[in-house]
Amino acid sequence: MHVLFADDEEQIREVMRRELPRLGYRVTICPDGLTALDVLKRERIDCLLVDLHMPGLTGIQLIEKAREVRPEVEAILMTANPDIKSAMEAFKHGTYLYLDKPTKLTDIATILGRVSERREGRRLMAALMHRLNRAEGKGDLIGEHDSMKAVRKLIGRVAPTDSTVLIRGETGCGKELVARAIHEHSLRADKPFVAVNCGALPETLIESELFGHNKGAFTGADMTRVGLFEVANGGTLFLDEIGELPLAVQAKLLRVLETGDIRRLGDNENIHIDVRIVCATHRDLEKMVSEQTFREDLMFRINTFELRVPAFRERIEDLETLANHLVRRHRRDGVDGHLFTPEAIDELRGHQWPGNVRELANVIEHASVLCDSLPIGVEHLPAHFSRRRLRDDLLNAKPMSLKEIEQLAIDRAMERHSGNKKAVAEELGVSLKTLYNRLNEANENDSAAA
Numbered sequence: 001m002h003v004l005f006a007d008d009e010e011q012i013r014e015v016m017r018r019e020l021p022r023l024g025y026r027v028t029i030c031p032d033g034l035t036a037l038d039v040l041k042r043e044r045i046d047c048l049l050v051d052l053h054m055p056g057l058t059g060i061q062l063i064e065k066a067r068e069v070r071p072e073v074e075a076i077l078m079t080a081n082p083d084i085k086s087a088m089e090a091f092k093h094g095t096y097l098y099l100d101k102p103t104k105l106t107d108i109a110t111i112l113g114r115v116s117e118r119r120e121g122r123r124l125m126a127a128l129m130h131r132l133n134r135a136e137g138k139g140d141l142i143g144e145h146d147s148m149k150a151v152r153k154l155i156g157r158v159a160p161t162d163s164t165v166l167i168r169g170e171t172g173c174g175k176e177l178v179a180r181a182i183h184e185h186s187l188r189a190d191k192p193f194v195a196v197n198c199g200a201l202p203e204t205l206i207e208s209e210l211f212g213h214n215k216g217a218f219t220g221a222d223m224t225r226v227g228l229f230e231v232a233n234g235g236t237l238f239l240d241e242i243g244e245l246p247l248a249v250q251a252k253l254l255r256v257l258e259t260g261d262i263r264r265l266g267d268n269e270n271i272h273i274d275v276r277i278v279c280a281t282h283r284d285l286e287k288m289v290s291e292q293t294f295r296e297d298l299m300f301r302i303n304t305f306e307l308r309v310p311a312f313r314e315r316i317e318d319l320e321t322l323a324n325h326l327v328r329r330h331r332r333d334g335v336d337g338h339l340f341t342p343e344a345i346d347e348l349r350g351h352q353w354p355g356n357v358r359e360l361a362n363v364i365e366h367a368s369v370l371c372d373s374l375p376i377g378v379e380h381l382p383a384h385f386s387r388r389r390l391r392d393d394l395l396n397a398k399p400m401s402l403k404e405i406e407q408l409a410i411d412r413a414m415e416r417h418s419g420n421k422k423a424v425a426e427e428l429g430v431s432l433k434t435l436y437n438r439l440n441e442a443n444e445n446d447s448a449a450a
């Protein structure tokens with residue numbers, strides 16, 4: 001970390017010149033604010049450690065100007081005459097700490113250590129966001145089918161309100177993506193979007209995950225933990241698979257939705273939170289209400305606005321656009337031109353997609369790994385696609401002899417592996433010699449027939 005230290009007191013400058021490098025930091029020392037600003041314009045400074053009163057430019061003015069040149073720079077202000085007014089002004093310009101002078105070297109070492117960790121945390125966060133965007137895409141809802149246009153229109157309507165939204169649809173059809181889009185188009189877009197899968201946590205954990213707990217609240221609670229409602233404060237909490245929520249937690253959730261207050265496990269105090277709730281389910285909540293496994297009052301509270309995401313097979317016309325989008329998520333190389341052969345698109349279009357777009361995303365990931373250079377062909381798709389095609393061929397064909405069926409299996413495998421006989425023999429479980437014999441026989445039969 002490169003630290004810029006600015007102070008008009010020579011003695012303290014000398015101490016810092018000697019001690020900061022010992023703590024492992026690169027350091028530039030300046031006698032006043034103007035010189036410091038000059039350095040800031042030329043060098044990549046990570047952290048400012050500056051005196052408040054300096055000739056030319058005060059510490060606060062320096063921090064304010066520094067934001068224009070290096071918005072990400074960390075700033076610590078020191079003063080021998082602290083007062084609330086200057087402290088508030090300093091914090092307004094994003095000062096991290098306001099310190100009383102003289103400050104002990106050990107304290108400066110601790111504070112710089114914290115700043116360094118904070119910077120690392122930010123870097124890690126940026127890297128994770130980058131990976132997340134690569135893995136999940138930027139959250140664009142792809143699809144030009146009328147049903148998807150209608151979904152986008154509804155998102156545009158409901159997003160700017162604070163209404164609770166219930167998203168319905170089969171598993172993998174894009175409910176979380178819709179929830180994210182609602183958040184991104186809302187007035188809360190710059191606040192957190194927190195997603196929790198209510199079905200993925202055991203009943204004992206879900207409550208503390210949502211509401212948090214105090215140290216000692218239950219066996220194993222060895223430290224206080226903030227719940228996801230608090231993490232999402234100001235933003236949106238997406239409760240996926242809401243139908244999986246145990247009845248006891250449903251009652252607590254209803255209370256939170258009605259009062260806006262949560263209480264950590266083991267705590268007596270209420271905490272007021274401002275969170276927009278978006279829920280999703282693939283279950284039939286009405287049926288669950290009649291079976292008394294889902295609270296009717298909670299259902300009425302969460303379905304203020306309902307949005308149904310159509311199953312992928314109902315908008316299969318979007319397959320090619322979606323498939324292209326998903327390939328781009330995985331490939332770093334040139335992704336222009338034809339990404340799929342027409343045969344591969346036909347294969348994909350013929351599938352029923354019970355796992356919806358998630359299933360397509362998995363198939364595309366599989367194909368992307370196998371395909372060295374685009375376009376993706378039938379041979380890159382998972383084996384069940386060609387088995388399905390073989391089965392369809394057999395079902396639709398007129399009666400065939402065993403020999404003809406064998407020949408069809410060989411033809412399909414040859415297509416799949418682009419004529420690579422070793423791979424074909426392996427897949428069909430025969431030796432290379434047997435495969436050559438069968439191919440020769442087929443050629444002889446073809447010539448005889450001609």
Ligand SMILES: Nc1ncnc2c1ncn2[C@@H]1O[C@H](COP(=O)(O)OP(=O)(O)OP(=O)(O)O)[C@@H](O)[C@H]1O
Nearest residue numbers: 136140141142171172173174175176177357358361
């Ligand atoms: N319209 C779409 N455009 C682009 N990608 C999509 C679309 N729909 C779904 N996906 C992708 O498909 C995958 C599954 O989507 P998502 O997680 O939103 O589905 P879900 O309905 O919430 O699933 P589950 O019911 O299992 O929670 C994700 O990788 C998502 O990015």
